[in-house]
Each structure stands twice: as C-alpha cells, then as structure tokens.
Amino acid sequence: MSLHEIFEQFHQQVRFISIYIREAHPVDGWWFGGGIQESLVKRVFPKVSTDLYDPTTIEERRAAAGQCEDTLKYGIRTYVDLMDDRVNEAYAAYPTRLYLVDMEGRVAYAGGLGPYGFKPAELKNAVEDCLERIN
Amino acid sequence: MPIGFIKNSLKYRRVINEWQRKYDAMAPRVGDIAPEFELEDVTGEHSIRLADFRDKKPVALIFGSFT
Numbered sequence: 001m002s003l004h005e006i007f008e009q010f011h012q013q014v015r016f017i018s019i020y021i022r023e024a025h026p027v028d029g030w031w032f033g034g035g036i037q038e039s040l041v042k043r044v045f046p047k048v049s050t051d052l053y054d055p056t057t058i059e060e061r062r063a064a065a066g067q068c069e070d071t072l073k074y075g076i077r078t079y080v081d082l083m084d085d086r087v088n089e090a091y092a093a094y095p096t097r098l099y100l101v102d103m104e105g106r107v108a109y110a111g112g113l114g115p116y117g118f119k120p121a122e123l124k125n126a127v128e129d130c131l132e133r134i135n
Numbered sequence: 136m137p138i139g140f141i142k143n144s145l146k147y148r149r150v151i152n153e154w155q156r157k158y159d160a161m162a163p164r165v166g167d168i169a170p171e172f173e174l175e176d177v178t179g180e181h182s183i184r185l186a187d188f189r190d191k192k193p194v195a196l197i198f199g200s201f202t
Contacts, residue, residue, distance in 0.1 A: 014194070092158035
C-alpha cells in the first residue's frame with residue numbers, strides 16, 4: 001500500500017505531516033544522476049528528482065520542498081526542517097523515515113532507518129492499532 | 136555501473152551509516168514522548184506544531200526529500 005493510499009484511507013482520523021529534510025541524493029552529494037544508475041532509479045522511482053543541489057538556505061529548501069509537493073501530489077501538506085536540521089536529528093530521520101505519534105504525544109510507531117526501513121505497510125498497521133485503542 | 140559512482144556510493148554509504156548510528160541512538164522509541172517541533176510550510180507563511188494535535192488526533196510523520 002502506498003503512502004497516498006494510506007492518507008486517502010485515514011486522513012480524516014489522523015493528521016499526516018510531511019517533513020522535508022536535507023536532500024538524500026543531491027547533485028553535490030551522493031548523486032544518482034547521469035548514466036545507468038539514473039535509468040535504474042527512475043525505473044523504480046519515476047518522480048524522484050536527480051537535478052537538485054543541496055539547499056544552502058531555507059528559501060532554497062522551501063523551493064525544493066514545494067517542487068516535491070507539486071510533483072508527488074500526495075495531498076499531504078509539507079513542512080520544512082530548518083537549516084540546522086534540528087527535527088531531522090531529533091528523529092534520526094535522514095534520508096527517510098516514518099513515525100506515528102498518538103494523541104498523548106507519545107511515539108506509537110517508529111519506523112526503521114531509511115531507506116530500507118521505510119515501510120508504509122507498517123505505518124498503516126500502526127495507524128489501525130492506534131485508532132482501535134482510541135475507539 | 137561507472138567506477139566513480141561505485142566509489143562515491145561507498146564513501147557516502149559510510150557517512151550516512153555513521154550519521155544514522157549517532158542520531159538513532161538518541162531517537163525516540165515507541166512509548167517515548169515525541170520530540171516537539173514547530174515548522175513552517177513551503178511558503179514560509181503557515182506554521183505547525185506537533186503539540187497542536189495533542190488530545191485531538193494521532194499524527195503520522197513522513198520524513199524525506201525530493202532526491
């Protein structure tokens with residue numbers, strides 16, 4: 001199940017927040033662009049960007065986040081981590097990660113480290129368990 | 136796969152692994168109070184706080200980037 005499908009199913013009972021953090025594969029970092037690796041990446045993740053430099057200002061990061069939001073069209077509103085990466089570090093989120101926070105402000109689900117630990121199906125199960133406890 | 140890409144990948148994989156080891160040791164676990172935050176949206180005009188949802192709704196946090 002995709003994140004978008006999970007959002008569609010549960011968005012009235014759960015608030016979904018996308019938090020944009022520093023780039024996983026910028027041009028000036030671990031770049032996946034150019035050559036066969038780009039073809040492979042695009043085959044699996046057709047909408048991913050391969051031409052972004054790592055933002056150096058909050059304005060640049062917001063612009064990248066806006067492009068991402070417009071392209072992916074998940075329907076999930078995106079908020080942008082500050083340039084000191086404080087939220088990224090607090091949640092050890094880099095390069096990608098999922099969490100669920102319950103109504104008491106406690107972590108109900110902490111996904112594995114990305115990218116391999118990024119499992120939307122686990123988030124879905126956690127959402128269902130959390131809602132069952134509430135109802 | 137070009138050799139430059141492979142060498143680059145080994146280097147960055149190591150860097151990321153070290154970063155993850157360092158910060159995951161301090162990351163919240165199930166049952167912990169989730170770290171509070173206040174962030175602005177892509178326009179910079181609207182902000183959100185995790186605490187806004189206390190006693191209202193569970194919150195799913197999706198961390199990532201466009202690349």
